[in-house]
Amino acid sequence: MPTSQRLSPDRVRAWQTQIGALDPIGDNSTRLFRRTGVDGLANYLPALEMVVDDPTEFDEVAYWRPLSDLLVYVLIRTPCTMRRDPALIAEYPSQYAIVGTQTFAGGGVLRQDGQELPYRHPNHLLVVNNNLPYEHTAYSVADLAGLWIPLELLGYDATVGQVELGPVVTDTPLARAAAAFIRNFAYDVAVRGADVDPDTELAAIDLVRAAVGQRRAADTFADLQNRPVFVREATRTLIEQNFRDPAFGAESIAKALHMSRRHLYRHFVDTDETPATMIATRRLERARELLSHWENAGLDAIAAASGFTSAATLRNRFRAEYEMTPNEYRRGAGGGHRQGESSSTDPEGGVR
Incomplete structure (x- = not known):
């Protein structure tokens, strides 16, 4: 029984x-x-x-x-x-x-x-x-x-x-x-x-x-x-807060959002950008701003303030993106844009 x-x-x-x-x-x-x-x-x-x-x-x-x-x-x-x-x-x-x-x-x-x-x-x-x-x-x-x-x-x-x-x-x-x-x-x-x-x-x-x-x-x-819109917006916010830190990268974003790097990148498959390119773009934008306004600052200081590990890294990334060196951009920005004269670069730093 x-x-x-x-x-x-x-x-x-x-x-x-x-x-x-x-x-x-x-x-x-x-x-x-x-x-x-x-x-x-x-x-x-x-x-x-x-x-x-x-x-x-x-x-x-x-x-x-x-x-x-x-x-x-x-x-x-x-x-x-x-x-x-x-x-x-x-x-x-x-x-x-x-x-x-x-x-x-x-x-x-x-x-x-x-x-x-x-x-x-x-x-x-x-x-x-x-x-x-x-x-x-x-x-x-x-x-x-x-x-x-x-x-x-x-x-x-x-x-x-x-x-x-x-x-x-x-x-x-x-x-x-x-x-x-x-x-x-x-x-x-x-x-x-x-x-x-x-x-x-x-x-x-x-x-x-x-x-x-x-x-x-x-x-x-x-x-x-699990919502791409949230992840992308959170990524932009984290980049804006941390891009000046040279150690900040896509892995940092994934860790902050409690997901793997691969899972993070899945939320960007239908866009033309990735977390890494977004970080690089924001650093270059900051460098370009400083080159326009910090007339007496050296390239080392601008690189450090923009999140680049060195002036050489900034110079290489800048040339690859804008087809000119940071100093060439600075001469154009100082002699052309700020004085109202013509320049070989458009307002976003590209080539006409």
Whole structure:
């Protein structure tokens, strides 16, 4: 006979000891639920669909406590899939985001808004918009602790159709700090009956907002990295800021944009320029400006101020681009352009 997957009394007792259920710190009442087997699934929250391989083996122990702004929960549950489809959302609309973390090593996957976000380790933070269809599958026994937070307190409007908050699975340092705070907060509040003041509720909400904001910013940047217009504009900005540094090159740009040199160059395949030619062009433009206005400056000083490693490099690059030496250009600029006389060069330094 196969071994039962239900939660044994010893496992539940060990878990309750871990979360402090045997050591209350306040007199506030909490709600304790035990949902087991087919009957437990039949009496689950109607707004959620629970799917398990063997309904007779389903088992969950949960603590639950409503606060002024939040709903706080702590639970242990056998492997399952929790689902919200459009029909359930239409029948049971929600204005909450569900935030969760766990301490048991294990894994699962969160699917929402066309994204599939797997996780395989503890101490991360999951955030799911309960007003959009989603599916969350846990592959092993999970000990979850977290919050139901009104979407508006996270800066989103739940009254409009598609709320911007998408699924979040993050394990950044900030998210790990938020997860630790939320886990201990949930233990004390939902399990041990602690008193809670409004400032502490707001601190928990602010931590989640910060972690979600950090993740959204990272996702936005990752998305922008795949857009040629963004990469080209970022490249121009970096060149303008750094071209005077002789060590600055295409590798520097790729590193600043967190991509390989090859990936960087892919964003320029349909243009007539590359990051390297853009850097060279900007240095030559600067040298030409200085040659026109620094009448007494030597070529070494102009080369250094323009990002060239030496006067010889400037001279060779200048001749290759404009078919004249820097000194020939300077004589033309000083004797022709600045005095209003004719010159063999056009305003951009080219040959007529």
